[in-house]
Amino acid sequence: MTALPADTIHDHSASNLGRTFASHTGPIDLSPANTTVPKSWANGPMLLLLALGLLCLGATAYAGWSAEDAKGLKHAVLSYHVGVMAVTTMMLGSLVLVMISRAVQAGWSTTFRRQSENVAALMPLLALFLLPYLFFAPKVWKWMLPESKGDFLLLAKSWYLNEPFLAGRIIFYVLVFCFFAYKQFTLSRQQDITGDKALTNKAQFWAMPGLLFFALSAAFFSFDLIMSMDFHWFSTMFGVYFFAGSILSGVALVILITAILRASGRLKGLITREHYHDLGKLLIGFTIFWAYIAFSQYFLIWYANIPEETAWMLVRTNNGWQNVGLVIILGHFVLPFLILLFRSVKTKMRILVLLACWQLLMHVVDLFWQIRPITFMTYDSGNPVSAGKVGLAWVDFTGIIGPVAIFAAGIIFMVRRSPLIPIKDPRLSEALNHKNYV
Amino acid sequence: MSVLRPDESAARELAGLQQPLASAVPWDPATGDGTLVNDPAQRAPLVLGNRDFHSITETVCGYVEKGPGRWWNPAFLIAAHVAGLMPLMIIYLIITGVGVWGLNNQVDWAWDITNFVFWIGIGHAGTLISAILCLLKQKWRTSINRAAEAMTIFAVICAGTFPGIHIGRVWMAWMLAPVPNSNAIWSNFSSPLLWDVFAVSTYATVSLLFWYMGMIPDFATLRDRAALRLGLNPAGGQRLPIINVSVDMIRARVYGFLSMGWRFSTRHWINYEKAYLMLAGISTPLVLSVHSIVSFDFATSVIPGWHTTIFPPYFVAGAIFGGFAMVLLLIIPSRELCPGMKDIVTRRHLENMAKIILLTGMMVGFAYAMEFFIAAYSGNKFETDVFVYNRLMPPFLADTLGGGRYAPYWWAYWAMIFCNVVTPQVFWFKRGRQSIPVIFAVAFFVTIGMWFERFVIIVTSLHRAFLPGEWHMFFPTLVDILTFVGSIGTFLTLYLLFMRFLPQFAMSEIKAVMPQANPHAHGHDHHTHDDHHAGGTHAATKHSPNTPTTGGEA
Numbered sequence: 003m004t005a006l007p008a009d010t011i012h013d014h015s016a017s018n019l020g021r022t023f024a025s026h027t028g029p030i031d032l033s034p035a036n037t038t039v040p041k042s043w044a045n046g047p048m049l050l051l052l053a054l055g056l057l058c059l060g061a062t063a064y065a066g067w068s069a070e071d072a073k074g075l076k077h078a079v080l081s082y083h084v085g086v087m088a089v090t091t092m093m094l095g096s097l098v099l100v101m102i103s104r105a106v107q108a109g110w111s112t113t114f115r116r117q118s119e120n121v122a123a124l125m126p127l128l129a130l131f132l133l134p135y136l137f138f139a140p141k142v143w144k145w146m147l148p149e150s151k152g153d154f155l156l157l158a159k160s161w162y163l164n165e166p167f168l169a170g171r172i173i174f175y176v177l178v179f180c181f182f183a184y185k186q187f188t189l190s191r192q193q194d195i196t197g198d199k200a201l202t203n204k205a206q207f208w209a210m211p212g213l214l215f216f217a218l219s220a221a222f223f224s225f226d227l228i229m230s231m232d233f234h235w236f237s238t239m240f241g242v243y244f245f246a247g248s249i250l251s252g253v254a255l256v257i258l259i260t261a262i263l264r265a266s267g268r269l270k271g272l273i274t275r276e277h278y279h280d281l282g283k284l285l286i287g288f289t290i291f292w293a294y295i296a297f298s299q300y301f302l303i304w305y306a307n308i309p310e311e312t313a314w315m316l317v318r319t320n321n322g323w324q325n326v327g328l329v330i331i332l333g334h335f336v337l338p339f340l341i342l343l344f345r346s347v348k349t350k351m352r353i354l355v356l357l358a359c360w361q362l363l364m365h366v367v368d369l370f371w372q373i374r375p376i377t378f379m380t381y382d383s384g385n386p387v388s389a390g391k392v393g394l395a396w397v398d399f400t401g402i403i404g405p406v407a408i409f410a411a412g413i414i415f416m417v418r419r420s421p422l423i424p425i426k427d428p429r430l431s432e433a434l435n436h437k438n439y440v
Numbered sequence: 441m442s443v444l445r446p447d448e449s450a451a452r453e454l455a456g457l458q459q460p461l462a463s464a465v466p467w468d469p470a471t472g473d474g475t476l477v478n479d480p481a482q483r484a485p486l487v488l489g490n491r492d493f494h495s496i497t498e499t500v501c502g503y504v505e506k507g508p509g510r511w512w513n514p515a516f517l518i519a520a521h522v523a524g525l526m527p528l529m530i531i532y533l534i535i536t537g538v539g540v541w542g543l544n545n546q547v548d549w550a551w552d553i554t555n556f557v558f559w560i561g562i563g564h565a566g567t568l569i570s571a572i573l574c575l576l577k578q579k580w581r582t583s584i585n586r587a588a589e590a591m592t593i594f595a596v597i598c599a600g601t602f603p604g605i606h607i608g609r610v611w612m613a614w615m616l617a618p619v620p621n622s623n624a625i626w627s628n629f630s631s632p633l634l635w636d637v638f639a640v641s642t643y644a645t646v647s648l649l650f651w652y653m654g655m656i657p658d659f660a661t662l663r664d665r666a667a668l669r670l671g672l673n674p675a676g677g678q679r680l681p682i683i684n685v686s687v688d689m690i691r692a693r694v695y696g697f698l699s700m701g702w703r704f705s706t707r708h709w710i711n712y713e714k715a716y717l718m719l720a721g722i723s724t725p726l727v728l729s730v731h732s733i734v735s736f737d738f739a740t741s742v743i744p745g746w747h748t749t750i751f752p753p754y755f756v757a758g759a760i761f762g763g764f765a766m767v768l769l770l771i772i773p774s775r776e777l778c779p780g781m782k783d784i785v786t787r788r789h790l791e792n793m794a795k796i797i798l799l800t801g802m803m804v805g806f807a808y809a810m811e812f813f814i815a816a817y818s819g820n821k822f823e824t825d826v827f828v829y830n831r832l833m834p835p836f837l838a839d840t841l842g843g844g845r846y847a848p849y850w851w852a853y854w855a856m857i858f859c860n861v862v863t864p865q866v867f868w869f870k871r872g873r874q875s876i877p878v879i880f881a882v883a884f885f886v887t888i889g890m891w892f893e894r895f896v897i898i899v900t901s902l903h904r905a906f907l908p909g910e911w912h913m914f915f916p917t918l919v920d921i922l923t924f925v926g927s928i929g930t931f932l933t934l935y936l937l938f939m940r941f942l943p944q945f946a947m948s949e950i951k952a953v954m955p956q957a958n959p960h961a962h963g964h965d966h967h968t969h970d971d972h973h974a975g976g977t978h979a980a981t982k983h984s985p986n987t988p989t990t991g992g993e994a
Contacts, residue, residue, distance in 0.1 A: 107480070158819030202480035210868070217806055225817075236818045238750035238810045283575070294728060298752040305740040306747050310820070428481035 030271050030434050037421050039268060048414040055407030058400040065397040066138070077377045077393075079141040081401025084373050086131045087227065088251075088366045088402065089409040091244070094220055095252020097122035097179065098245075100186050101216065104209035109432030110280060113272045113423045117259045118252065119190050120416035122183040127412055129176050131405055143168075144376075145233040153384045155234055163233055171226055178219045182212035190424050197426035220245055228369075231376050234384055235314040239299040246295045250288040251365045254358035257281050259413065261355040263422055272423055275349050276436045282348025285358065286339065293335040309385075317389040318375050326371045326392065334364035366402060374398070475788035476874055486580055487954045489783035496954070499780040500658070500945045501665055505691075508778045508939050516936045522929025529923040530605055538608050540919045546912035547902045550895075551920040552606035555927060557734055557894040558762070559599035560640065561755075564727055565763025566592025567647055570654070571723035574716075580792055582949040583785045587774070588767050589651040590942070594934040595766070596644045598927040603636070632736035639733040643726050650719045657712065658943035659695045660702035666691035731755040738897060745826035745901035748814065754807035761800035761860070762890035764793055768883035770935060772876060774944075784945060787874065794873035797886060801864035804893075808861065822906065830900040848913060849900045852892050859889025 059082075066078030096118040103111040140146040145156050145163050156163065185208045193201040221241025229240045237243075260273050303311045319327055338357050347353050378390030424430065475484040487496070533540055543550055566588035573581040604613050616637045618627045627634050666688040669677055678687040702708060735755035738746040768790070775781045815823040829845050831853040838846035847853065863885040866872035873879065904911045938944070951957060 109483075155819045159817060162817055199480050203478060206480075214802065217802075218809075221806075221810065236814050238748045238807075238814045239753075240749075241810065242750060242753055290725070294732075295753065298732065299749045302736070302739050302747070302749045302751070305736075306742050308742060308747070310818075428479075 032272075032425060034421075036268055036270055036272065037423055037425055039263070039266070039418055039422065041418055043266075043418050044414050048411045051407045051411040051414070055404050055409075055411060058404035058407060061400040062397055062404055065400070072141075073378060075138070076141045077395065078397050078401060079138045080374050080377050081398045082134075082404065083142055083227075083401075084366065084370050084398075085402040085405035086128075087369045087373065089131065089405045090128055090223075090227075091248040091365065091369070092251045092255050092362070092409070093122055093125055093128065093183075094179065094216075094245075095248035095250065096255060097125070097183050097186070097252075098213070098216055098220075098249055099252045099256065101182065101209040101212045104186065104205045105213060107206065107429075109429040110277065110436040112427050112429045112433035113269070114256050114260050114277060114281070116190065116420065116423050117263075117417070118256050119183075119187045120420070121252075121255060121259070121413060123187040123416060124409065124412045125176075125180045125183040127409060128179065132172060132176065139165075142231060143233075144231065150233075150384070153233075155384065159233060163230060168226060171222065175219045175223045175226075178215045182208065182216065185212070190427075191420055193424060193426050194421055195426075199428045202428055217245075220248065228372055231373065232314060232379075232386055234310065234386070237299055237303070237311070237314075239295060239302075243292075243295050243299055246288065246292040247365050247368055250285070250292050251362055253281060253284045253288055254361040254365075257285065257358040258355060258362070259417070261351060261358075263417070264351075268422055272434065274436070275351070276438050277433075278351055278354055279345070279349045279438050280436070282342060282354050285354070285361065286342035286348075289335060289338050289342065289361065293339070296335075313386050317379065317386045318371060321389055322392045323371065323375055323389055326367065330364060330368050330371055334361065334368055338364075366406075370398075370402075473782070473787050475786040476791065484786070484788045485955055486583065486786070486788075487784060487950060488786055489780075491783060491954070492956060493951050493954070496784075496945075496950055497661060497947055499784070500943055500947050500950075501662055502780075503778055503939065503944055504662060504941060505665070508774075508944075511777050512936065512940060516933065516940070519929050519932040519936055523926060523933040524929070525922050526601070526926025526930050529919050529926055530601070532919060533605060533923070534610050538606070540917060542915050542917045542920055544912045544914065546905060546910055547899055547914035549606070549898050549902060550914050551916050551924060552602045554891065554894040554898055555924050556599050556602035556606075557898075558891045559595045559602070559927065559931075560734060561731060561759035561762045561890060561894075562766045563592040563595035563599065563643070563647070563763065564731060564756070564759035565767050566590070566595075567643075567650075567723050567727045568760050568763065569767070570650055571720040572727060574720045575724060579953045580789055582946060582953050583789050584767060584771060584793075585949070586651075586654065586946050587771060587938075587944055588763075589647065589654065590938045591763075591766060591770060591935060592647050593644070593651055594931050594938075595763075596640065596647065597934065598931050600640060600644065601927065603633075632733060632740050635733050636737055639730045643730045646719065646723055646726055650723055653712070653715060653719065654946055655943060656699055656702050657704070657948050658946065659699035660704065661947060662943065663692055663695035663699050666695065727760075728752075728756055731759040738901075743901050744820070744822040745830065745897065748811055750807050750810050754804065757800050757803035757807065758860075758890060758893060761797065761804055762887060764796050764800065765883040765886035765890070768793055768797070768879060769887060772880045772883075774939065778939075778944075784950060787876075790876060790879055791873050794867045794879050794882070797882065798864050798867035798873070801860055801886065805861040808857070826901055826904075830904055831896060847900070849896065849903070852896050853900070856889050856892040856896050859885040860893060863889070 062078050062082050066075045069075045069078065100115055100118045100122055102108075103115055135142060143163075144150055145153075145159075146165060150156055186205060189201050189205040189208065192198070221244070224241050224244030228244065229235065229237070257278070260269060260277075263269050264273065300315065303315055317323070338361055341347055341353070341357060347357070374392075375389035378393060380387050380390070427433075473488055475486075475488065477484050489495075491499075541551065566585075569581050569588040570585045573585075603616070604610070607613060607616075615627065616634070618629070618634070670686065670688045670692060679685065680687060680690070732752035732755065735751035739748060739751035741747060771785055772790070775785045812827055815827045818824075828847070829842065830847050831849060833842040833845065833847045834850040834854065835846040838844055863882050866878060866882060871878075872882075899914050903914055
C-alpha cells in the first residue's frame with residue numbers, strides 16, 4: 003500500500019477539528035445579557051401575532067356565523083379544529099420532550115430544555131381553545147347528531163361515545179396535561195432561584211408518572227378529538243401516530259425558538275452547533291419514526307383490505323385528497339429525510355431551521371389531511387363515501403392561523419418571563435460542554 | 441510476569457497517568473458499589489476498582505486465556521447435552537413427519553412459530569444496545585454490548601431453525617429463497633413470510649458483521665499477547681494433549697487470522713470508527729424492520745386478534761423487552777461467576793437495564809390495552825370474542841361475567857399479563873430495580889411472559905375460526921417441548937463457547953469510558969459551570985476516541 007502524503011492526513015484531521023471546536027473557542031457567557039431577554043422583548047411581534055390570531059379567529063367565526071348552509075359552518079369549525087390540534091400537538095410534543103429528557107437524566111438538553119418547558123406551560127391555552135367546542139360540538143363529532151343516534155355501530159359504541167363521558171374525558175386530559183406541564187415548569191423555575199440539586203431529582207420523579215399518564219391521555223385524546231370524528235373507523239395505531247407527529251413537531255419547534263433567540267443575540271455559546279447537530283439527529287429520527295408509524299398503519303389497512311377500515315383511507319385518497327397525501331409522503335418524509343441525512347445539513351443552522359419550519363408546516367398538512375376531509379364528506383348508512391373536492395378556501399387559512407398565531411404570541415410571552423436556560427441546573431455544565439466528537 | 445506488560449507504561453504515559461490515582465470508590469451502603477449515586481451533578485463511574493487500562497486487558501483477555509472459571513466445564517457439559525435434544529428432535533421430526541407435533545388442521549402454527557418469534561425477539565436487544573444506544577451516545581452500553589451482540593447471533597440461529605423445520609416437507613426449504621425453478625414457479629413476493637426470510641437473513645448478516653468487526657481489535661490483542669508469550673518462552677506454556685501443540689501457537693494463528701492484519705495504527709482506528717458508525721446507522725432501522733415484518737406475518741391476515749395496526753411497534757417494543765430480559769439473565773450470573781466482572785458491569789448497568797425493562801414493559805402493556813380498547817370500541821363482535829372468550833375469561837368467572845363461556849387459554853393469557861405487565865412494576869421502586877435478585881427474578885418472569893405472549897397471539901387466534909366446526913384445541917407433544925428445550929440448550933452452549941473463546945467485552949470501548957481516559961478528571965466529579973469550562977479544548981482529550989491509548993495494548 004502506498005503511503006498517503008503526510009499533509010493529506012493532516013488536512014483531514016484539521017478540518018475535523020475545525021468543525022468540531024469552532025463554536026467552543028470563547029469563554030462561556032452566562033451573564034443576563036446572554037441568558038435573558040428584556041421584559042419588553044419582541045413586544046411588537048407579540049402584539050402583531052396576537053392581533054393576527056384574533057383577527058383570523060374573528061374571520062373564521064364570521065365565516066361560520068354567516069355561512070349559508072351547514073357545510074359552510076362545518077368548514078369553518080373543522081379548519082379551526084385543525085389549528086387547535088396543531089397547537090395541541092406542538093405543546094404535547096414539547097411536554098413529552100421535557101419529560102423524556104428528565105426521565106433519562108439527559109445532560110446535553112439542559113440548555114434548550116427551558117424553551118420546551120415554556121411551550122408546554124402554555125397548556126392552559128388548550129382549555130381556552132376547547133371552550134368554543136361547546137357551541138359547535140356536533141359539527142366536529144357526527145355521532146352527536148340526532149340522525150346518527152340510530153346507527154348500529156354507534157349503539158355498540160355508545161358506552162364510550164356519549165356526551166357526558168366525552169366531556170369528562172376531555173376535562174381529564176386537559177387537567178393531566180396541565181398538571182404535568184406545570185410540575186415540570188415550576189420545578190425548573192424554582193431551581194433558577196434556589197439552585198437546589200434535589201429539584202432535578204424531583205423533576206425526574208414527576209416525569210415518570212407523567213410519561214405514563216401522557217401516553218394514555220394522548221392516545222385517548224387522539225381517539226376522541228380526531229379518530230372518533232368518523233366514529234365507524236378505528237385503528238389501534240392512531241394514538242401512536244398522533245404521538246409521532248407530536249414529538250416531531252416538539253423537536254422542530256425547539257429548534258425554531260432557540261434559533262430565533264440566537265438570531266436576536268442571545269444564547270451565544272450556550273446552544274451551539276453541537277446541540278443543533280444532535281437536535282438535527284432527533285429531527286431526522288422522529289421523521290423516520292413518524293414515517294414508520296404512518297406507513298405501518300396505512301400498509302396494514304391496505305393489505306388486509308377490510309371495508310370497515312379502508313373507508314377512512316379511501317375517501318382521503320380520492321377527489322384530489324391523494325395529492326395532499328402525496329405532499330405529506332414527499333414533504334413530511336422523503337424530502338426532509340434525504341436532506342437531513344447529511345451531517346453538513348444538521349450542523350448548518352439555517353438549513354436546519356428551514357427544515358424545522360418545513361416539518362411544522364407539513365405536520366399541519368398531515369392534520370389537515372386527517373381532519374378536513376370530513377367537511378364535505380358524504381355518507382351512505384354511516385360509512386364515508388366521498389370527501390368531495392379539497393375545496394381550499396380562505397377560511398382554511400384563518401382557521402389554522404388563528405390558534406397558531408395566538409400560540410406563537412404566547413410563546414413570546416413565556417420566553418420573556420424566565421431566563422432562557424435553567425441557569426442553576428446541576429447538569430448545565432454537561433450541556434455547555436456538549437460535543438459530538440466526530 | 442512484569443515482562444509480559446511492555447505496554448503498561450506506554451499506556452500510562454499516553455493517558456497522563458504517571459501520578460498515582462486517587463483511592464478507589466469505597467463501598468457505600470447507600471449507593472451500593474458507588475454507581476447508584478443519586479446526585480444530578482455527578483455521573484456514575486462506568487468502570488470500578490480504580491483500574492488502569494492494562495488491568496482491563498488482563499481481565500478481559502483472562503477470560504479467554506485462563507478461562508472464565510471452574511464452573512465453565514460442568515455448565516458447558518450440561519448445556520451441550522440439552523442442546524443435543526434439538527438435532528435429535530429435528531431428525532425425528534423429519535423422518536417421521538409433522539404429525540409428531542401437536543399441530544392440527546386448525547392450529548397449524550403453534551410452538552414452532554412461537555419459538556421463532558420468541559428467539560428472534562430476544563435477538564433485538566443486542567442490536568438495540570450496539571446500534572441505537574451507540575447513536576444515542578449512551579456510554580454505559582460499552583459494558584454489555586459485546587455479550588448482547590453475541591446473544592443476538594445465537595438467538596437468531598435458534599430462531600432461524602424453526603421456520604425451516606415447520607414447513608412440513610423440509611427438503612422444500614429452499615423454496616423460501618427467491619430461486620426460480622424450471623417450472624417458472626417463483627416465490628410469492630407479496631407474502632410477508634417471504635419478506636421475513638429477507639428481513640431475518642439481512643438482520644443476521646448485519647448483526648454478524650457488526651459483532652465480528654467490533655471484535656477485530658480485541659482479536660489482535662489476543663493474538664499479540666499469545667505471540668508475545670511465545671516469543672518470550674517458546675518451549676513453555678500450556679500445550680494441547682495428544683497432538684502436543686502449544687496453545688499459544690494456536691491462539692496466535694487463529695486470532696491472528698481473525699484479526700485480519702489489525703495493527704492498532706491510527707489509520708485503522710479511523711476506519712474502524714467510521715465503519716462502526718455506519719453499521720450502527722444501518723442496524724438501527726433493522727431493529728425496527730425485522731420485528732415489524734414478523735408482525736406483518738400476523739397483522740396482514742384478516743384474522744381477529746391478528747389484524748391490528750399497532751402490531752409493528754408493539755412487536756418491536758416486545759422484542760426489546762424480551763431481549764433485555766435475556767441479557768440480564770445472562771449477564772447477572774456471568775457477573776457473579778467471572779472474576780473481576782463486577783468492576784465492568786456495575787450495579788448501575790443493571791439498574792439502567794431494569795429501567796428499560798420497565799419502559800418497554802409499559803409499552804407492551806399499552807399495546808395490550810389499545811388492542812382491547814379498540815376491540816371493544818370497534819363494535820366488531822369477532823374481535824371482541826377473540827379477546828374475551830379466547831384469551832381473557834377465566835373459568836371461575838364464566839358464570840358471573842362470561843355468560844357461561846370461558847376462554848380455554850385463559851391461563852396462557854393471564855400468565856402473559858402477570859409476567860409482562862405486573863412483575864416489571866416493581867421497578868418503579870428503587871429498592872426493586874437496585875436489588876440484583878429482584879432484577880433476575882423479573883427478567884426470568886419477563887422471558888416466560890414474552891414466550892407466552894407469542895403463544896397467546898398465535899394459538900388463541902388460530903384455534904377457533906369463524907365456524908364452531910373449526911374449533912380445535914392445541915396441546916404440545918413431548919417433541920414440541922423437547923425441541924424448544926433443545927433450542928435453549930443450543931443458545932446456552934453457544935453463549936458458553938463465546939464466554940470461553942471470544943473477548944466478552946470491547947476493551948477499547950471500555951477504556952474510553954473509564955475515568956482514567958480523562959486526564960483532567962478529578963475523581964468522578966463534574967464541576968459546576970463556574971470553575972469548569974474556561975476553554976473547550978480540553979474536551980478534545982477528555983473523550984478522545986479510544987485510539988491512541990488503547991493502540992499500544994498487547
